[in-house]
Amino acid sequence: MYGLVRVPSPAAHSLIPLLLFILLSLDGAGVVGIRNVVVNLPAVATLGSNVKLECSFDMENETLYSIKLYKGSQEFLHFIPEFRPPHSVYKVRGVLVTGTNLSLNSLEFSYNHEDQIDHPSLPLLKKLKVGIGVLHAELLNVDLFSQGVYTCEISADSPSWDTGIASQRLHVLVEPESRPTIHGIQTFYRPGQDVQLTCKVQNTFPSANITWYLGDIKTESVSVEKETEDSGLMTTLARLQAPVFQETTVKCLASLWTHHYQSKDYVILVKDPPTASVRANQTHGGKNGGTGTAGNQLEPVFQPSVTAGAGWTDGGFFNLMMLPHILYLLYSPFL
Structure with a gap:
């Protein structure tokens, strides 16, 4: 009435961990994904200089689908082996690419702005399992519109369609024409x-x-x-x-x-101010100040002065020249 249940032998139990390890190793081979994507360019570039941009990556033996470069959200360069031409440069304000060099494993690809001739090695990329890759691009005569965030995007072909992205910001410096x-x-x-x-x-x-x-x-x-x-x-x-x-x-x-x-x-230079000369007051100043000069001093109306044995002086209250007038005033009523 009841079915028989087969119990695995101890030897079979010992093989299970080994089989799991082999299956996981096979499943993980080739699907680790793109890693170590790095963008290298100077953080600061002076106005009018040329800037070298480098994007390095490790595709972990995947097939390359595309390499794209962006400034902000605008694509200005791509390399797509399936396209004709595979290398294209787009106009983006502030970005002028003069040349591109790409190495994938032992294969080398070089392009300038006008050269769009297919390389004989392109057909090999369809099945090439790429490991280390490096793309070099040179930006000519940077200006203030060249500053911003530059991004490198690496995409693998089917079946994984894996993508790796890295970014780096560029600042453009305008130096002063003269010292402060x-x-x-x-x-x-x-x-x-x-x-x-x-x-x-x-x-x-x-x-x-x-x-x-x-x-x-x-x-x-x-x-x-x-x-x-x-x-x-x-x-x-x-x-x-x-x-x-x-x-x-x-x-x-x-x-x-x-x-x-x-x-x-x-x-x-720090020094004490020169000491101003002070002129001593040699004259009577009255209420208008004691520092005035003789030419500005007010003379008193009367200045009596008595000198021993001199009688009445010219500067006294009475004067001998006034005596006849005084006598006339005294005796005039009796005349």
Whole structure:
């Protein structure tokens, strides 16, 4: 009535882990996926320079379907072996590709902007199991529109259709045409007087970060202004206000990413002001001040002065010349 159940022998049990290991190893072979996709390009490039972009990858023995390069979301280059031509470059503002070199295992492919001739090795890519691959592209004469995020996308062919992506940002630097300048330096300063200076950096991109140094001491700016010129470049003004008590030097340092630009060193002269000469008062000043000169002094109306044995003086209240008039006034009623 009941069926018989066959119990596996101990030897069969010992083979199960080995069979599972073999099946997993076979299943995983060739389907690990694309890995180690890396984009190499300089983080900062100066205006007008050429930039080399490199995309390296490991396809883990998969067949290549496509390699694509993007700036932002815009595709500007691809290599697709099944397409004719396989190598194409598209116009994207700020991106000018002058040449492309591609190595897949031991195969080498080179293209310039006008060369679209098929390589004799292209038919081999249909069945080639690719391991390590590297693509080199050169961007010519970068400008402010060239900065942005650059992405490399590697895609495998069927059956996996696996994709690997990596990105890197590029900044474009516009260096100042001249070193920073400092304005507002006086001939000399009194001890404790504030210096009020302005450091100016013109026509850069991005705007400059400015640091002040009084002697060897780093000093913060009290204010910073950033102006955008019609060209899109930036002018930065940083103001310094700080007291000085002895002779020292002052300079400003402008930084743009990893680049630094220093102004001249200026000497701040500090000395006491000259002592003003004080003229002693030799005259009577009255209520209008005791420091006036003789020419500005008000003379008193009467100035009696008695000298021993001199009687009445010319400057006295009475004068001998007035005596006849006095006698006339006294005796006139009796005449």
